[in-house]
Amino acid sequence: MAAHPKLSLAKMQNWINENRSQWLEEFMTFLSFPSVSSEPQFKQSLLECEEWLSRYLKNLHFEVESWPTEGHPVLFASHMKAGPDKPTLLIYNHYDVQPSDPLEEWQSPPFHGSLRNGQIYARGAQDNKGQCFYVLQSLKLLQNQLGTLPINIKLCIEGEEEIGSAGLAHLLPHKKEQLQADYLAIVDLGLRKEKIPALTLGIRGIVTLDVEVQGSKIDLHSGSHGGIAHNPIHALVKLLASMRDDKGRVAIPGFYKDVREMPLEERSRVSFQFDANEYQQQTGAMPTGGEIEYSVLERAWIRPALEINGICGGYTGKGFKTVIPAKAYAKISCRLVPDQNPAEIGELIAAFLKENAPSGIHVSTTVHPGQGKAVRVCPEAGIVKAFAEAFEEVFGAPCEFIFEGASIPIVPQLAEACGGDTILLGLGLTTDQIHAPNEHFGVDRLEKGMLVMARAIELLNPVT
Amino acid sequence: MAAHPKLSLAKMQNWINENRSQWLEEFMTFLSFPSVSSEPQFKQSLLECEEWLSRYLKNLHFEVESWPTEGHPVLFASHMKAGPDKPTLLIYNHYDVQPSDPLEEWQSPPFHGSLRNGQIYARGAQDNKGQCFYVLQSLKLLQNQLGTLPINIKLCIEGEEEIGSAGLAHLLPHKKEQLQADYLAIVDLGLRKEKIPALTLGIRGIVTLDVEVQGSKIDLHSGSHGGIAHNPIHALVKLLASMRDDKGRVAIPGFYKDVREMPLEERSRVSFQFDANEYQQQTGAMPTGGEIEYSVLERAWIRPALEINGICGGYTGKGFKTVIPAKAYAKISCRLVPDQNPAEIGELIAAFLKENAPSGIHVSTTVHPGQGKAVRVCPEAGIVKAFAEAFEEVFGAPCEFIFEGASIPIVPQLAEACGGDTILLGLGLTTDQIHAPNEHFGVDRLEKGMLVMARAIELLNPVT
Numbered sequence A, B: 001m002a003a004h005p006k007l008s009l010a011k012m013q014n015w016i017n018e019n020r021s022q023w024l025e026e027f028m029t030f031l032s033f034p035s036v037s038s039e040p041q042f043k044q045s046l047l048e049c050e051e052w053l054s055r056y057l058k059n060l061h062f063e064v065e066s067w068p069t070e071g072h073p074v075l076f077a078s079h080m081k082a083g084p085d086k087p088t089l090l091i092y093n094h095y096d097v098q099p100s101d102p103l104e105e106w107q108s109p110p111f112h113g114s115l116r117n118g119q120i121y122a123r124g125a126q127d128n129k130g131q132c133f134y135v136l137q138s139l140k141l142l143q144n145q146l147g148t149l150p151i152n153i154k155l156c157i158e159g160e161e162e163i164g165s166a167g168l169a170h171l172l173p174h175k176k177e178q179l180q181a182d183y184l185a186i187v188d189l190g191l192r193k194e195k196i197p198a199l200t201l202g203i204r205g206i207v208t209l210d211v212e213v214q215g216s217k218i219d220l221h222s223g224s225h226g227g228i229a230h231n232p233i234h235a236l237v238k239l240l241a242s243m244r245d246d247k248g249r250v251a252i253p254g255f256y257k258d259v260r261e262m263p264l265e266e267r268s269r270v271s272f273q274f275d276a277n278e279y280q281q282q283t284g285a286m287p288t289g290g291e292i293e294y295s296v297l298e299r300a301w302i303r304p305a306l307e308i309n310g311i312c313g314g315y316t317g318k319g320f321k322t323v324i325p326a327k328a329y330a331k332i333s334c335r336l337v338p339d340q341n342p343a344e345i346g347e348l349i350a351a352f353l354k355e356n357a358p359s360g361i362h363v364s365t366t367v368h369p370g371q372g373k374a375v376r377v378c379p380e381a382g383i384v385k386a387f388a389e390a391f392e393e394v395f396g397a398p399c400e401f402i403f404e405g406a407s408i409p410i411v412p413q414l415a416e417a418c419g420g421d422t423i424l425l426g427l428g429l430t431t432d433q434i435h436a437p438n439e440h441f442g443v444d445r446l447e448k449g450m451l452v453m454a455r456a457i458e459l460l461n462p463v464t
Helices: A009-018 A020-031 A040-059 A129-146 A166-174 A232-241 A264-268 A276-283 A296-302 A342-355 A382-395 A411-418 A443-459 B009-018 B020-031 B040-059 B129-146 B166-174 B232-241 B264-269 B276-283 B296-302 B342-355 B382-395 B411-418 B443-459
Strands: A063-067 A074-079 A088-094 A114-116 A119-121 A152-158 A183-187 A198-203 A205-214 A305-314 A327-336 A362-367 A400-404 A421-425 A440-442 B063-067 B074-079 B088-094 B114-116 B119-121 B152-158 B183-187 B198-203 B205-214 B305-314 B327-336 B362-367 B400-404 B421-425 B440-442
Touching: A009 A020, A009 A129, A009 A443, A020 A040, A020 A119, A020 A129, A040 A063, A040 A074, A040 A152, A074 A166, A088 A129, A088 A411, A119 A443, A129 A152, A129 A183, A129 A443, A152 A166, A166 A411, A183 A382, A183 A411, A198 A382, A205 A232, A205 A342, A232 A305, A232 A327, A232 B232, A232 B305, A296 A400, A305 B232, A327 A342, A342 A362, A382 A421, A382 A443, A411 A421, A440 A443, B009 B020, B009 B129, B009 B443, B020 B040, B020 B119, B020 B129, B040 B063, B040 B074, B040 B152, B074 B166, B088 B129, B088 B411, B119 B443, B129 B152, B129 B183, B129 B443, B152 B166, B166 B411, B183 B382, B183 B411, B198 B382, B205 B232, B205 B342, B232 B305, B232 B327, B296 B400, B327 B342, B342 B362, B382 B421, B382 B443, B411 B421, B440 B443
Parallel strands: A088 A152, A088 A183, A183 A421, A198 A400, B088 B152, B088 B183, B183 B421, B198 B400
Antiparallel strands: A063 A074, A074 A152, A114 A119, A119 A440, A198 A421, A205 A327, A205 A362, A305 A327, A305 B305, B063 B074, B074 B152, B114 B119, B119 B440, B198 B421, B205 B327, B205 B362, B305 B327
16 A cells, blocks of 8 residues: 655645634634533533534535434444545544533633643543544545545444443444554544654553442431441442552452463554653552562553542541431452453452452442453454654654553454454544643644644545 | 528429519520530621520629630629528539531431420530529529528539530639639539439549541542552551450550559449340440450449541442542540549550551641549538438439439539539439430429429538
């Protein structure tokens, strides 16, 4: 495959500059939908957000379908006018976002985009509305400058990524024909440094579960019952504490049995250098969690991890209440690597908690659907080379190859349905505060995203 | 001292029957004030509740004072018309109540008393508005039947018992003259069985503290940071789990060093029998918490205990959020026995948590004011004998001597300010669900309380 780009970067940047006020306003509209997939009260907002996207793509001459699911719909759009001789690229994004709490820590409202110092602040500004929006703009740019799109493009923009993609997962077996493509680009990833382009060669898998621990059937007074009642908070903290040993290893039997070690040759391609001081500046803490026997980026990228994402029980308001509660709760997630099986890991944890529950304490667990296996990309694929070249041209620097510790559970199944070579990419930074208050994305990165996508799409067009 | 009761039980019961609709209506009014001392938004309701009590006692010919504090006022009332030759009894109650959450578990509104099957359901129905109300009615009964009160009566009804009595504690050194009395009755305790009268020979002390554990300065994504960031929830559960060993003993160095073992002779007076099946029926769980080397009632009455009363961190709503929070929190209380010092125990726990905090985790603790030492009563005192006789007459059964695991932190200081012999009593039952949803108190016990108080007051009047 050889490619023949027609547009210069300068010409593309010119279009971006001329249309900046329009696309900024459109982006703010996209951000204004509180499309929080995990909270039922926002169901209507997700529909409205998907409709907005649908209208946007119809204006770009895409054929658009809304695929209903039991949760939030999947938007599928295609532009096949390049014809059967040209390759087809499937691009994946999502329009749903994480919850915005704690609300009081936001400096501006999470669903009212705010531009400060070149950054746009809003829930979803980066993850994933920002990264979805530069894809849309790259398509608009190419159509405007070339009159059409040089290759066939399919878009799959789902509304349940943050809750495990159950709807899309159920649809995939029935939509293989429509999703079939030569290439798949998952545009939900990031860079390690703002000026250094990067492609992601793997993501971790995930499984999540809820834990409920019950002692008595009613809340009890901790004076009369203190020292008698089996306090479920005590039981819960003992159980959770026992899940990791003093070296940060997960102490659940069988947890590591299917972990495939990465060969040395494969490791040598990857940029494992890590700046702990920079991490501390960004997060306020040193990276001292997890398995102490591995380097930081090994722990984040190619080793599995178990985290408690939430815990509650008893009285947690102002003042004090001397209660022994009936129940206490925790939320646990694991990040997985090849060849760990998410469902199996979930069951191992559930079994561990039940087997170790003390006398008088009832433990119940719910392993959630929407699990995902880890994914590894083939670095020799054509799409990897096209995006590396586009990135290097736009950034003027060599592209590094990295991994991502986070998960996009749908990717392995989507890649199978698509049948083409997969690449994982994006322009996120760890400082973007995704999943946290004051999420933001730089306007300069929005623009670079438009350039990279447009250039890569041109590069995927073979010489005819 | 010999006593000369003038009223028969039948005559007293007759007055109670004739006035039942009036006092029931008055009690419902008392219960309608949401006098939750721990929650700042209820401050006005506490004032209104105290004013209602004040008017009530003025109608009973008491001289009433409202003692301001930095928190909620103390109501002090006195009726000294029996004259200097007669003894003075100081009675302690409180008009503040515990929070009502979780609200959704109440079968009727917590601040709208509801009479069902002979029980009155409301927050405070027992603790302590019910027990305060039968004291008020006994005084009304005696005045109505005898024309006056046979001895001098002082009432101290505070509004901060549930939050540690800081206001009254600060006042005590300045109010010694007014609080001076021959006897002190703390009417905030209970019975073990509904038909068996009981007097309480001791209560445990208390100290409470808040714990905050911080890792990073911002919430982090548990995908990118899982296995790197030091998750403060993990740190918190490890710290809390390490506070008790596998035998339920508190593992904090020095915790037991001042515990005074109860002599065998003293133990022989006390009813330590315990029905575990009955406990399970009441609470839904066996009494399997605490130190396994002690019997159940030793653990509840004469051994100290450490309980986690609240814990929270991360995302705890519906669905899932893959967050590593910046902070996690816990609330801890200890029940203490002679001669443990509450402030010292609080500092031991704070020091233990700080010393054992892992690298990268910052622990801060707040030991709350309103601590209280444990109290033990002299079983030979005249007031113990008067109340035992009154209880036996009203119940028609021998009085048992018990302890209470809960705390009334102000009692040791109040007893010192009063200078008289102290007794701890009340008609609560462990099934009353105080500090929990659906708190309730029996109408029959309200009436027995009126009879016991009236009879004991008569018995405290020496033959002249």
